[in-house]
Amino acid sequence: MRVSVIGAGSWGTAFAAVLRDRGHEVTLACRDPAQAAAIAATGRNPRYLSHLDLEGIAATTVDGAPVAEANLVVVAVTSAAFGSTVAALPGRCPILSLTKGLDPATGNRLSMLVRNRPVAVLSGPTIAEEVSRGLPAAVVVAGEDHALAVQIQLAINSAVFRVYVNHDVVGVELCAAAKNVIGLAAGGADGLELGDNAKAALVARGLAEMGRLAEAAGASPETFAGLAGMGDLIVTCWSKAGRNRRAGELIARGATPDEAVAEIGTVVEGLATAPVLRDLSRRLGVEMPITEGVCAVLEGVPLTDLMGSLMQRDPTFE
Numbered sequence: 668m669r670v671s672v673i674g675a676g677s678w679g680t681a682f683a684a685v686l687r688d689r690g691h692e693v694t695l696a697c698r699d700p701a702q703a704a705a706i707a708a709t710g711r712n713p714r715y716l717s718h719l720d721l722e723g724i725a726a727t728t729v730d731g732a733p734v735a736e737a738n739l740v741v742v743a744v745t746s747a748a749f750g751s752t753v754a755a756l757p758g759r760c761p762i763l764s765l766t767k768g769l770d771p772a773t774g775n776r777l778s779m780l781v782r783n784r785p786v787a788v789l790s791g792p793t794i795a796e797e798v799s800r801g802l803p804a805a806v807v808v809a810g811e812d813h814a815l816a817v818q819i820q821l822a823i824n825s826a827v828f829r830v831y832v833n834h835d836v837v838g839v840e841l842c843a844a845a846k847n848v849i850g851l852a853a854g855g856a857d858g859l860e861l862g863d864n865a866k867a868a869l870v871a872r873g874l875a876e877m878g879r880l881a882e883a884a885g886a887s888p889e890t891f892a893g894l895a896g897m898g899d900l901i902v903t904c905w906s907k908a909g910r911n912r913r914a915g916e917l918i919a920r921g922a923t924p925d926e927a928v929a930e931i932g933t934v935v936e937g938l939a940t941a942p943v944l945r946d947l948s949r950r951l952g953v954e955m956p957i958t959e960g961v962c963a964v965l966e967g968v969p970l971t972d973l974m975g976s977l978m979q980r981d982p983t984f985e
Contacts, residue, residue: 668738668822671696673729673752675706676933677715677795678765679743684799685828686741687724694725696732703728715933719799734758739819745934746844747771750780761785761815763808767843767899768936769943774950776840778810785812787819788836790843791894792902794909798828805829807894809839831894838881838890845880846900847911847937848944849873851961853904854915855970869957870904876955880944883951911937919970941965 668691672683675697683695697703705713706726712719734740735758744752746768753762762781767790770780778786787810798804808830810816816832824830833839849870856866877900878891890896903909914935917927924938945962948955964970 668692669733669736670694670739670741671732671734671737672741672743673732673734673756674698674743674765675702675712675715675726676743677799678793679741680712680716680719680721681793681795681799682741682743682765683724684719684721685823685825687721689823689825691822693723694727694732694737695721696727696729698729700728703731716795716799734760739763739822741765745939746777746936747939749777753781759784761787761812763819764788767847768940769840769844769947771939771943774943774947776837776844778836778840785815786810787812787816788839788843789819790839790899792898794902794906796908801827803827803829805831805894805898807831807833807839809833809836809895811836833890833893833895835887835890837884838886839895841880841884841886842877842891842895842899844936844940844944845873845877845958846896846903847935848941848958848961849877849900850903850909850911851915851918851935851937851941852957854909854912854917855919855961855964856915857912858916858919859970866904870900873904873957874900876953876957879953880948880951880955883953884947910935914938918964924965937961938965 670686670691671694672679673696675695683693686693703726710722711717734756737760739761741763743765746766749766766777787808789806789808791806793804808816808819820830820832878888881888881891910931914927928935941961945958
């Protein structure tokens with residue numbers, strides 16, 4: 668296939684290499700012309716995953732990407748930029764979204780922002796650094812167009828990158844958004860040095876929150892026990908490379924959210940997603956105390972106060 672990957676961050680760069688290794692004709696589109704020029708000249712991304720050899724992958728700006736001639740457009744931009752990015756794409760070829768979040772402006776799932784063309788979403792435990800080094804990973808592709816999901820599965824599945832098809836696009840997208848918020852809380856537990864028992868309990872209760880949201884939104888609870896849910900949640904909450912976990916850790920140790928982002932050096936999706944997810948849960952009448960607590964901390968409540976309030980909630984059944 669001819670594939671244009673829009674977004675040359677860590678995940679977009681790693682996924683472009685996945686596509687290249689499966690024999691596809693790949694163009695990696697960068698927002699910054701200087702970044703595109705550097706990749707074209709050196710075969711390396713100077714900003715992200717600079718160890719990864721990008722030989723055989725064309726690099727250009729977003730405006731210069733051959734989107735109209737592509738068989739598939741992969742979108743790997745931030746949730747805040749997703750809507751404007753897909754709205755500006757020419758042609759009618761299918762879109763595969765790699766972005767994990769909700770639209771900050773509307774609260775909608777990101778696939779809902781795609782108009783007049785098929786769309787699928789890819790999610791699961793995918794630390795870009797590991798994928799870029801050829802370590803094994805497994806993901807799901809979901810979409811209302813089953814034939815498209817299967818086509819993408821067959822196009823990218825390999826011995827080191829296993830792809831499952833999931834029919835539950837609502838659940839997959841909500842998992843992708845919610846796990847980042849729980850990842851912030853897990854990082855907070857690390858920053859306060861509360862131990863693995865506390866962190867495991869927090870993650871388990873976070874998964875329960877995600878499941879309640881799934882049911883209320885019409886998604887399948889089984890999705891939240893799979894790769895897009897439990898799988899991605901585990902890696903987000905434990906990986907040292909996880910941006911959301913790291914941001915939560917830094918905030919617990921006294922950094923402001925802006926200072927945490929500056930130290931990490933890239934977008935932390937959970938920070939933007941948390942209030943949007945909280946508002947969605949309130950609209951649906953779903954209790955999500957960890958998500959509410961993360962928002963409270965981002966608004967200035969001390970994290971130690973949050974942990975105390977969560978532990979002192981009324982005893983109940985699991």
